Amino acid sequence: MKAIITVNARDNIGSMAALSSLLAACNVNILDISQTIMGEYFVMIMLVDYSRCQFAFDELRNKLTELGSQRQMNIRIQREDIFEAMYRV
Amino acid sequence: MSIINTSDVLQTVQMIESQHLDIRTITMGISLLDCAHPDIKVLCENIYRKITTYAKDLVKTGEAIEHEYGVPVVNKRISVTPIALVGGSHDSDEYVQICLSLDRAAKEVGVNFLGGYSALVHKGMTVGDRNLLLSIPEALSVTERVCSSVNLASTKSGINMDAVALMGQVINRSAELTRSTGGSACCKLVVFANAVEDNPFMAGAFHGVGEAECVINVGVSGPGVVAHALKSYPDASFDTVAEVIKRTAFRITRVGQLVAQEASRRLNVPFGIVDLSLAPTPAQGDSVAEILELMGLERVGTHGTTAALAMLNDAVKKGGVMASGHVGGLSGAFIPVSEDAGMIAAAEAGTLTMDKLEAMTCVCSVGLDMIAIPGDTTDETIAAIIADECAIGVINCKTTAVRILPVPGGKVGERVDYGGLLGSAPIMAVHPESASAFIRRGGRIPAPIHSLKN
Numbered sequence: 001m002k003a004i005i006t007v008n009a010r011d012n013i014g015s016m017a018a019l020s021s022l023l024a025a026c027n028v029n030i031l032d033i034s035q036t037i038m039g040e041y042f043v044m045i046m047l048v049d050y051s052r053c054q055f056a057f058d059e060l061r062n063k064l065t066e067l068g069s070q071r072q073m074n075i076r077i078q079r080e081d082i083f084e085a086m087y088r089v
Numbered sequence: 090m091s092i093i094n095t096s097d098v099l100q101t102v103q104m105i106e107s108q109h110l111d112i113r114t115i116t117m118g119i120s121l122l123d124c125a126h127p128d129i130k131v132l133c134e135n136i137y138r139k140i141t142t143y144a145k146d147l148v149k150t151g152e153a154i155e156h157e158y159g160v161p162v163v164n165k166r167i168s169v170t171p172i173a174l175v176g177g178s179h180d181s182d183e184y185v186q187i188c189l190s191l192d193r194a195a196k197e198v199g200v201n202f203l204g205g206y207s208a209l210v211h212k213g214m215t216v217g218d219r220n221l222l223l224s225i226p227e228a229l230s231v232t233e234r235v236c237s238s239v240n241l242a243s244t245k246s247g248i249n250m251d252a253v254a255l256m257g258q259v260i261n262r263s264a265e266l267t268r269s270t271g272g273s274a275c276c277k278l279v280v281f282a283n284a285v286e287d288n289p290f291m292a293g294a295f296h297g298v299g300e301a302e303c304v305i306n307v308g309v310s311g312p313g314v315v316a317h318a319l320k321s322y323p324d325a326s327f328d329t330v331a332e333v334i335k336r337t338a339f340r341i342t343r344v345g346q347l348v349a350q351e352a353s354r355r356l357n358v359p360f361g362i363v364d365l366s367l368a369p370t371p372a373q374g375d376s377v378a379e380i381l382e383l384m385g386l387e388r389v390g391t392h393g394t395t396a397a398l399a400m401l402n403d404a405v406k407k408g409g410v411m412a413s414g415h416v417g418g419l420s421g422a423f424i425p426v427s428e429d430a431g432m433i434a435a436a437e438a439g440t441l442t443m444d445k446l447e448a449m450t451c452v453c454s455v456g457l458d459m460i461a462i463p464g465d466t467t468d469e470t471i472a473a474i475i476a477d478e479c480a481i482g483v484i485n486c487k488t489t490a491v492r493i494l495p496v497p498g499g500k501v502g503e504r505v506d507y508g509g510l511l512g513s514a515p516i517m518a519v520h521p522e523s524a525s526a527f528i529r530r531g532g533r534i535p536a537p538i539h540s541l542k543n
Contacts, residue, residue, distance in 0.1 A: 006102050034095045045098050057157050076102060078159035085343040087097045089411075 002031070002080040003057075005046040005064070009073035011037060016044070019075070022067055026060055027052045047080070102159075109313035109375040110341065111161040112348050113368050115151050116289035118296035118304040118361060119143050121170040121205075129183045132176060133190035140167060140194035140203075143303050143358075148199040150355045154348055162348065164510075167195065168294035168306075169205035177217030181224035188228035188235050195234040202277075204294030206237040209284070212246040212533070222252070225259050229274035230266035236292035242282035242479035244486045248534040253479065256280050257472030257528065261495055264464070268497040271505040276459070279492040280475055282482030287362050288418040293455075293490060304361035305353045306418065309345035309409075310368040311337070313375045315401075319383045330384065331404045338365060338408030346413040364418025365409030366454060367401070369429035371512035377401075377422050378431025389431055390441030398422060399452035419488055421454020427494075427507065427514030428459055437504075437515045443474075451481050456490035461505050461514035464497040471495065473524035476534075484537055 009015060016035075023030060032047040053060055061077050068075035104110035124135035144167055151165040169191070176187050188206055195203040206228060208218040225237050239256060242248035264272030279293045286297020289306035296304070318337045322329055345363040353360035369377045378389040381397045402421040410416050424446065426432045435441035443460065450456045456478050462471075475491045482489030496505045499516045506513035 004098055006098060043099065045095055058153070061156055076159055078101075079157050081347060082158045082160065082344060083098055083101055085347040086101060086340045087094065 001049065001051040003048050003050055003077050004080055004083060005048055005075065005077045007044040007046075007073050007075050008041060009071070010040055011042045012071075015071055015073055018067060018071060019073075022063060023048065026063065027054055028060070104311070104314050105160055107374075108311070108317045109370070109372060110311045110344070111163050112307060112345060113310040113366075114164040114166050114289050114308040115147070115162055115348065115352050116166045116168055116294055116306045116308065117144050117147050117356070117358065118168045118287065118300055118306060119170075120296055120300065120302050121172070121175045122298070125175050125177070127178055129179055129186055132179075133186055136175070136187065137190045137194045140169070140191070141197050144198040144200065146356060150352055153355070154351050158348065160344055160348070164201055166200050166289070166291060166294065167198070167203045168289070168296045169203065170296050170298065171205060171207035171209055173208035173215070173218045173221040174298065176221070177215065179217070179220065181220045184221050184224035185228045185231065188224070188232050191235045192232035200234070202234050202236050202291045204236040204238065204291050205296060206235050207239060207295045209240045210249055210252045211240050211243040211282075212249060214249070214252055222255055222259055225278060226262040226266050226274065229263050229277050236277045236279075236294065238279045238281060238284065238293045238295055240281045240284035241475065242483050244283055244483050245536055245540050247536040248282070248476065248479045248483060250476065250528070250534055251531045253475050254469070254472045254528050254531060256475060257468035257470075260471050260493065261466075261468050264495040264497055271499070271507065272464070272494055272496050273507055275492070275494040276507055276511050279490050281488060281490045282479040283486070283488045285418060285488055289364050290366065290368065290419060292492060300361070301359055303358045305349060305356060305358050306361040306364065307345050307349035307352065308364040308366055308368065308418065309341050310366065311341040312367045312369050312377045312380055314341060315367065316374070316376070316379045316383055319380060327400060331400060334401060334404035335408030338405045339412045341365070342409035342412035360415070362415045362417030363409075363413040365405060365413065365416055365420045366418070367405055367422045369423065369425065370510060371428055371430055373430055376429045376431040377424060378429050378435060382431060388438060388440045389435045390445050394445065395448050395452055398424070398449050402453055419454045423455055423458060424449055424453050425459035425492075426517070427461065427512040428510065429512075433513070433515060436517055443517055443519055447477060447481070450478060450489055451485060455488060456482070458490065458492050459494065459511070459514060461494045461496050461499065461516045462519050463501055463516055464495055464499045466495050466519050467523070467525070469523065469525040469528040470519055472528045474519070476528070480534070486539070
């Protein structure tokens, strides 16, 4: 079960560390990361495998949203299929 | 990114966050044919029990899909067998009781609208059909979530002018009974020519008699996404514009297909169709009018609007059809005046008139939709507006509809607010000259020659 996490936020120290720690604690495996800095902002896209995650998708989503609001990051998680559907014929 | 292209991901996120890409509705169609019973109490109980059993997980499932895919599923709705087929033996008062049961069931399962308080009278009316039509004003004024539709004409059978005349009266009466809310009952009432059996959009959704026991239909939306895509091509030729719209419609529809399949799997209900429509909302940037204006029209309603809309409608279909296993419903561009900020502005400026809207319905997916008219419009004038629209549908072998909103006490130029998705509308002028003698003739306008295809 794969999902895409997108993050956009003002660049600050420790954001990535906080996010990857949370994912590790939830047993979510990071498969690939792409990140760019645009001025003061960073935009990051992460492909993750959540099949071993101990939480239901909704709970994981809530944890990410909570982390996002604590650290002023906009974090969104979506199942990977939606991107597959839209861009692959 | 190795598997998914970064710019594709960002584009999708942008479509959802700032361009209003959403699934407009997951609509569960439920057959009520087996609920018929001579005892009205038993009939109402059968209907209530069946709907609340079949649709008990609909809203929950819609919300779960919304969270997992990150795409809003705005409405969860239900369509049922045309009630005139279920309650045929009952009188108008008893029909109102059926409508109350439908409303109760809709509230119980948490859907915001339930469609199918309907009759199919394109060739003639049964006693039951007539009773249902006569019950509509009261039924819609005492309920909140039930939508009603009546099919008055078809290419195969012509136009039932007796029913057209009757609906002119029903619409005015429905407005009168909801005078305190600007005649809001009429927002839940639509008449059709060539109605489709699998339409997931309200107010015209019903579960046709050729349909299965229970089915999931999905309506997609995304005028904002198309508008955004077109902004990058201000000077491109129509060949390019058509390609851009097709590509965008493909992507939008793929999301619809994905959601439809997922909803069908989770609810264990067969997937019916995806309706690939561009349905606007009153929100800024979610407007079909804006797309037409981006094509180069100063304001929607001016000369060129019909051509622009025709192109848009066709390109949406072409792009969407390959994205879905089964395309159905109304599929095309909707032009509801009160639900589209650009249409409202054009109507208020006087550029968009009733006559232009009628011309636009020749090439869009439905018809005259959410148009407020003065409260003193006669029954016959409303019937004549309906007759014109039916003629367009019948001759062009397409679905047309009229959802017109007489505003009791309202005058041209005033504005009426229906709230929420239904939006607000400027009251538009209708022709003052009478069509009474025309409507009084009654009978049936024969089917056109091209209906004889066998």
